[in-house]
Amino acid sequence: MKTAPIVAARIERSPEGLPFAAAFGDVYHPRAGALEQARHVFLAGNGLPERWRGRARFVIAETGFGLGNNFLAAWAAWRDDPQRCERLDFLSVELHPPSAADLVAWPRDPAVAELAAQLHAQWPPLTHDLHRLSFEGGRVTLQLAFGAAAAWLPEWVARIDAFFLDGFAPDRNPAMWEARLFKSLARLAAPGATTATWSAARAVRDALHSAGFEVDKAAGSGGKRDISVARFAPEPSTRSARSTPPGRPRVRPVEPRALIVGGGLAGCGAAWALAEQGWHCTVFDRHAEPASEGSGNPGGLFHGIVTPDDGAHARWFRAAAFAFAPLARAALADGVPGAIDGLLRLEYELPDLAAMCERLARLGLPPEYVQALSPEAASARAGLPLRDPAWLFTQGGWISPRGLAAWLLRRCAVPAEWRGGTAVQGLQREGEDWCLLDGSGGVIARAPTVVLANAGDALRLLGASDAADWPVQPVRGQVSTAPAAGLQLPALPLAGAGYVLPPVGDRAVFGATAQRRDLDAAVRLSDHEENLAKLSRLLGSSPLPDASTLQGRVGWRWTALDRLPLIGAVPDAAAAGVGSADQPRLLPRHEGLFMFAALGSRGIAMSVLGARLLAAWVTGAPAPVGASLMDAVDPARFAARSRRKGLSSTRAAPAAE
Known part of the structure; x- marks a missing residue:
């Protein structure tokens, strides 16, 4: 998947006081109100809440997240329903998501104001990723895909029970109503899936029909005469072609x-x-x-990465960083040793700070994820003099893996x-x-x-x-430790050719070696010396301990090619x-x-x-x-x-x- 910088929505106020998308020349919801539209069109139009009752899981997909009102309405309805499904999963896509400031600025209906505050608190950085937000102890999830719907719908791996089609008007935003988009909906549709949209345009109804949906009109609301509702009912000859491939998740009727x-x-x-x-x-x-065994070291790093092409490695570790940070904060608050104040990774390959900043701008990576720092700025964050510029991964840190x-x-x-x-x-x-x-x-x-x-x-x-x-092969790694007293350790975890942590209790933790297919379990003096050489490069002229006084631990990291x-x-x-x-x-x-x-x-x-x-x-x-x-x-x-x-x-x- 090719990524691109995400441009935040420019939201203005219409003459009627409604949120107005300047890029599309359309309002986010009708004058009757976002909650009224969500309840009448998208919930009632999909037979909700009745259809999710008694279900273990119900999955909703939406085209056009906007300000999140449809998600909030669905979540509120789920909360209020004593017969609700056990889990509600909501997937949505948005090309121009609101900034965190805009999300907070627009007032919400009192019925969903408390839920909106929870959404605001978890609002992710605007990157071309699939962001997973968790509510109600994990029983309600929101997966937000930032980017074009045409790119993201083929990427979703899910079985959808109900679709909310809520892009801006077809004549203002035709990309959200293309026939190929509805073909993607059909690929995702569970048996009996339903669809609802406020649009009654003939082209929309025809596209749904050609994708295998039986389409009807229903009464509109808020001054709109008709809306469109549909049920997925493909021709029998095409149903077998839609079966889940063997290498994709599926619900299995087994004991949990x-x-x-x-x-x-x-x-x-x-x-x-x-x-x-x-x-x-x-x-x-x-x-x-x-x-x-391998997870038994006294401390370890966590952070994302930045690569020139933003390929699979960069996207995987960025998604991993976003997923890990909230859990790390909860673990640290519960007494697990570590810190999530950021992590510095020294940059040895790019020629200067300007090249680093150019890469961030080209990839569209926001400062909430990573920043490029000069040697002077990096030194200020580390609390010791550094010779190289560094990436600051703002949601990185260290933690005790055990x-x-x-x-x-x-x-x-x-x-x-x-x-x-x-x-x-x-x-x-x-x-x-x-x-x-x-x-x-x-x-x-x-x-x-x-x-x-x-x-x-x-x-x-x-x-x-x-x-x-x-x-897949084992990579032997030896970590070295020494008394922290007498060493000038960084305030943040510092990585580059090796790594060093801030003080872990009264110890300095640094390393680590990497020897492929080496099964020697003994702590080796030569490896301590190698780790000291890495530490010297990271810390510069800081006085270092004698290798013979160090303690260490050996573990194996199994790594794929x-x-x-x-x-x-x-x-x-x-x-x-x-x-x-x-x-x-x-x-x-x-x-x-x-x-x-x-x-x-x-x-x-x-x-x-x-x-x-x-x-x-x-x-x-x-x-x-x-x-x-x-x-x-x-x-x-x-x-x-x-x-x-x-x-x-x-x-x-x-x-x-």
Whole structure:
């Protein structure tokens, strides 16, 4: 997906006192009021609240978020309904979202004023991303896609029960009413999905009909005679073509219970995210306490990244940073060691500050996410002299990964069971269940759903032998620690060629080495010396301790060849694919078997986003990232690439004589 800078809406006041979009020459809602339109057109027009009653989940998608009045009306109706669905997911897209100041400035109907204040408090930076906001303890979610609807609708991975079509008038904003947009709605529509819009234009009704919707007129309100309502009813011959590909999440009619192998940050995060969806989890680990291996360091960094092309890596880690920051603040407030005051990453490649600022302007990255600082400004933030300019990731920081993992287990909305001291030696399918086996082949536990969150050991349980399909390897890392007294440590975490944290208690924490396929568990003097060299480059002339006086810890970060994690349903190499099966989503999967592994050196930063994506795979909830990012982290991506290469070689081979 190609990103672009997001331009905030320019909202003026019309002569009638209504919010007016200068770019489109149209008002955001009629004189009768935004709440009246939302209730009559979009809620009643979609048969709500009646249709969501008794449902575990109901999903609404909207074209044109505007000032958020339709979302607030739906949320208020959900709150007021004693028979409401368990979870309400609302997806919306907006090309020109309001600034935080504009969102607060416009008055709200008293019926939704308190909800509007909660929306204001979570309003995200204006970046070309899918922003997930959570309310009501996770039972109401809002996924805001900033950018063009034509670009975002194909990226949504969800099954939609009701559509709110609320763009500006077709003659003012024709891009929101194109026929191809309605084709995208049809791809997303769940069986029996409904649609409502205030527009009764013939072109709109025809486009809905051609996309497979049965369209009717209904009485309007607020001076408007008619509105359009529709129900998705495609021709029988096209229904099979719309079935969910094997490599996409779907709702499975199974008991909401999962067995999770691995009690590090990935496993504990998976349990927390699944509990957010109402699932009960049992976490198995060979150690007695959570996060005793790769997640056991005293502290670690979290932040986004900036790249020239804003490709998959940059978009994934930016989305991860936005997802992690609210949870980090809650964990820190609850006593988990760490800080979220920002993080400085030294820039060694771009020639000067002007080049850094040009990159931010070209990518449209706002200061709420990242800022470019001169050496002098970076020094002021760090509290010590720095020689290089730096990126300031304003929502970055450091945290104890072990403390975070334990906190996630405690915060599970549905209590998770911890089974420490339990080594899982085997995995096998028996009927509808997956069985976890001990060393003698006995069954430890069984369930229809298993999540492998045990880093490289997941490949052993899967019997993975094809290096082309599973190019994952361990990277040994040694962290060094020393007494903080006598060292001039930064006020913020400082990264570049290595990293150093602010004081962690009375210790300095810095490092780290990176040795591929090195399985030596011993703390090495040579690695302490390497870490001191990195620290010297970060801190300049600050006096450093003797390497022989340092303490350290060794861990392994399992990393995929492309440095992205493995998150999703496990591919079934033995089964036949769909068509050529050269795309991850087309490859068949093992029913009920998922993985969350290969988090690499940025496991803390991606733990929340990755866990929620894993939960979407397991439960069929709307994915918290777009389809292109799902493909980028799909465990089947390497197998799909191998098949593409094979198909390419076959096509290129000369014909036999």
